[in-house]
Amino acid sequence: MQPNDLDRIARQIRLRDLQAVYEAGAGHIGGEMSAIDILTALYFQVLRIWPDQPKHPDRDRFVLSKGHVALALYVTLAKRGFIPEDEISTFLKPHSRLNGHPNCNKVPGVETNTGPLGHGLPVAVGMAKAAKLTGAAYHTYVLTGDGEMQEGSNWEAISSAAQFGLDNLTLIIDHNRFQQGAALKDTNDLAPFPAKLEAFGWDVSEIDGNDISQIVPALQRRGERPHCIVAHTNKGHGISFMQDKVDWHHKVPNAEQYKIAIAELSEAL
Amino acid sequence: MNAVTSPKLHDCRDAFVSVLERLGAKNPKVVAVCNDSVGSSKLGGFKSKWPERLVNVGIAEQNMVGVGAGLANGGLLPFVCGASCFLTGRSLEQVKADIAYSNANVKLVGISSGMAYGELGPTHHSIEDFAWTRVLPNLPVIAPCDSIETAAAVEWAAAYEGPVFLRLSRVGVPDLLAPGHQFELGKANLLRDGDAVTLIANGTLTHRMMKAANILAAEGIEARVLNMATVRPIDVAAVVAAARETGAIVTAEEHSTFGGLGSAIAEVVVAEAPVPMRILGVPGIFAPTGSAEFLLDEFGMSPAGIAEAAKTLIARKSSRI
Numbered sequence: 001m002q003p004n005d006l007d008r009i010a011r012q013i014r015l016r017d018l019q020a021v022y023e024a025g026a027g028h029i030g031g032e033m034s035a036i037d038i039l040t041a042l043y044f045q046v047l048r049i050w051p052d053q054p055k056h057p058d059r060d061r062f063v064l065s066k067g068h069v070a071l072a073l074y075v076t077l078a079k080r081g082f083i084p085e086d087e088i089s090t091f092l093k094p095h096s097r098l099n100g101h102p103n104c105n106k107v108p109g110v111e112t113n114t115g116p117l118g119h120g121l122p123v124a125v126g127m128a129k130a131a132k133l134t135g136a137a138y139h140t141y142v143l144t145g146d147g148e149m150q151e152g153s154n155w156e157a158i159s160s161a162a163q164f165g166l167d168n169l170t171l172i173i174d175h176n177r178f179q180q181g182a183a184l185k186d187t188n189d190l191a192p193f194p195a196k197l198e199a200f201g202w203d204v205s206e207i208d209g210n211d212i213s214q215i216v217p218a219l220q221r222r223g224e225r226p227h228c229i230v231a232h233t234n235k236g237h238g239i240s241f242m243q244d245k246v247d248w249h250h251k252v253p254n255a256e257q258y259k260i261a262i263a264e265l266s267e268a269l
Numbered sequence: 270m271n272a273v274t275s276p277k278l279h280d281c282r283d284a285f286v287s288v289l290e291r292l293g294a295k296n297p298k299v300v301a302v303c304n305d306s307v308g309s310s311k312l313g314g315f316k317s318k319w320p321e322r323l324v325n326v327g328i329a330e331q332n333m334v335g336v337g338a339g340l341a342n343g344g345l346l347p348f349v350c351g352a353s354c355f356l357t358g359r360s361l362e363q364v365k366a367d368i369a370y371s372n373a374n375v376k377l378v379g380i381s382s383g384m385a386y387g388e389l390g391p392t393h394h395s396i397e398d399f400a401w402t403r404v405l406p407n408l409p410v411i412a413p414c415d416s417i418e419t420a421a422a423v424e425w426a427a428a429y430e431g432p433v434f435l436r437l438s439r440v441g442v443p444d445l446l447a448p449g450h451q452f453e454l455g456k457a458n459l460l461r462d463g464d465a466v467t468l469i470a471n472g473t474l475t476h477r478m479m480k481a482a483n484i485l486a487a488e489g490i491e492a493r494v495l496n497m498a499t500v501r502p503i504d505v506a507a508v509v510a511a512a513r514e515t516g517a518i519v520t521a522e523e524h525s526t527f528g529g530l531g532s533a534i535a536e537v538v539v540a541e542a543p544v545p546m547r548i549l550g551v552p553g554i555f556a557p558t559g560s561a562e563f564l565l566d567e568f569g570m571s572p573a574g575i576a577e578a579a580k581t582l583i584a585r586k587s588s589r590i
Binding site: 057061103104105111112113114115116118119121122123124125126127128129130131133134136140152153156157159160163 | 298300321322324326327329331332334335336337338339340341342343344345347362363366367370371372373
C-alpha cells in the first residue's frame with residue numbers, strides 16, 4: 001500500500017472516530033487523533049495478521065497500552081475486518097463489548113486488557129520473550145502514551161527487555177506532549193526520551209508520528225536490540241481547533257465544533 | 270474419609286517444585302517466572318535443568334506478572350513465583366487486569382504466605398492475600414494443607430485452562446491427605462466427621478484443626494473437620510451441610526480475620542444457614558514479631574486455643590435453643 005492510500009484510510013478512521021465520540025458523548029479524542037496514523041500503519045501495512053483467525057499463533061502482536069484510546073483501535077479493527085463496522089455505533093452503550101478500554105476476551109484482535117497505565121509494555125515483553133523461547137517468528141509492538149511513561153512498571157519492563165535481548169520488540173511512544181491534566185513538561189517531564197531509552201540498552205528512532213511515510217519504515221526497522229520509536233505527534237491531529245490543546249484529552253465537541261471537525265477531516269477523503 | 274497422619278513435617282515448596290520439574294520434563298511449554306527468588310521459590314533444580322526456561326525479571330513484581338501474562342499469550346504455561354506478600358500486594362493491579370480480567374493462563378504461586386516470615390515483621394507477613402485475590406473474578410484461590418495436596422493442586426493447575434493463585438507456605442506441615450489424593454477445585458475434604466461443631470481450615474492450619482478435634486474428642490465432643498483449600502470458589506454445599514448438621518462453625522487461617530477464608534464461609538452461612546461462627550486469624554492488626562508457630566499460638570490458633578474457641582461456640586449454640 002502506498003503512503004497516500006494509508007493517509008486516506010487514516011482520515012477515514014479519524015472521521016469515524018470523531019462521529020462515534022460525538023454520538024457516544026464520550027471518548028479520548030485528543031489521544032485518538034494523535035495515534036491513528038500509527039494504528040493505520042500497523043494494521044494496514046506492517047502487522048502480519050489474519051482477521052478471520054485472530055488467535056493465529058504466528059500473528060504479530062500489537063498491544064494498545066494507552067487503552068483509553070480504545071475507540072481508535074475499535075474503528076481500526078472494524079475497518080481491517082476483525083469486527084463489523086456497524087458495531088462502532090454501540091461504543092459505550094449498555095452491554096456493548098466495545099467499552100471504554102479494550103477487552104481481549106470479547107473483542108477479536110485485542111491481545112490483553114489494558115486501561116490502567118503501565119501494563120502493556122510488561123505484557124509485550126512477555127510476548128516477545130515467549131517468541132524467543134518457542135522460536136516463533138512473530139514480532140511484538142506496543143503503543144504507550146508519553147505521560148504513561150511516568151509509570152514505574154514501564155521502566156522495569158524496559159530494563160528487562162534489554163536484559164533479555166528482545167530484538168523482536170518495538171515500543172512506540174505516542175509523544176503528543178500532553179497528558180490528562182496538563183502538558184508533560186509541566187507535570188513530570190520525561191522528555192527527551194531517546195537518551196533515556198539508549199541508556200537502558202535500546203535502539204531509538206525519532207520520527208514525525210503523524211507522517212505515514214516515516215512511520216512505516218520505522219516500524220519495519222530491525223536491529224539487534226529492542227527498538228523504541230519516539231513518535232512526535234500532535235494531540236488532536238487533523239482537527240485544527242483541537243491540536244495541542246490539553247482540553248481535548250477527553251472533551252466532546254459541541255454541534256458547531258463537530259461540524260467544523262467533520263468538514264476538515266472530509267476535505268481530503 | 271479418615272485422615273492418614275504422619276508425624277514427619279514437609280515443606281510444601283518441595284512438593285511444588287518436584288511436580289513443576291516433572292511437568293517441565295513432559296511439557297516444554299512449562300516455564301518458571303520469578304523476581305530474583307530462585308532460592309526462596311526453590312527453583313534451583315528447574316533452573317539447572319532448563320536455564321532458558323527460568324525467566325528471572327529481577328526485583329520487579331509488576332513486570333513479573335505482566336511478563337507472565339505475555340508468556341501465556343505466546344503459548345507458554347508460566348508459573349509465576351514470588352513471596353506471596355509481594356506477588357499479590359506489589360502487583361495486585363497486574364493480577365487484576367493482566368491475569369484475572371484478561372483470563373490469562375498463568376499460574377501465580379505465592380510462596381512463604383501467611384506468617385511464614387513471622388520474624389521479619391508485618392511488611393513480610395502475607396495475611397491480606399486471600400482478601401485481595403478472592404475478590405477477583407476468574408481467579409481460583411487455593412491454599413493446600415500438606416505436601417500431598419500441594420502436589421495434587423499443582424498438577425490440577427497445570428491442566429486447568431485459566432489463571433490460578435496457589436498460596437504455599439514454607440512452614441513444615443504433616444501429611445494429612447491420603448497418597449494419590451486428587452485435587453478438585455471448590456471441594457472441601459472431610460477429614461473427620463462429627464456433629465457438635467465444624468472446624469474449617471486450610472494451609473498450615475488444617476493439621477492444627479485435627480489436633481484441636483482430638484482434644485475435643487477426649488472430652489467427648491465430636492467435631493467435624495473440613496480441609497477447605499479452595500477459598501474461591503467456596504464449597505457452598507459443604508458449608509451449608511456443616512451449618513445445618515453441626516450448628517456451629519469455627520474457622521482458622523493464617524490470614525487477617527477480615528476478608529479471608531472465614532469471611533468467605535460467613536458469606537455463605539449468613540445467606541443460606543445462619544449459625545454461630547468464630548473466625549480465628551490475625552484480628553485486623555499488624556502482628557508483632559515472632560515465628561509463625563508463635564504467632565499462630567498468640568492469636569488463639571494453638572490446638573488448645575482452637576478447642577477452647579469451639580467449646581465457647583458450642584455453648585452459644587446450646588443457649589440459643
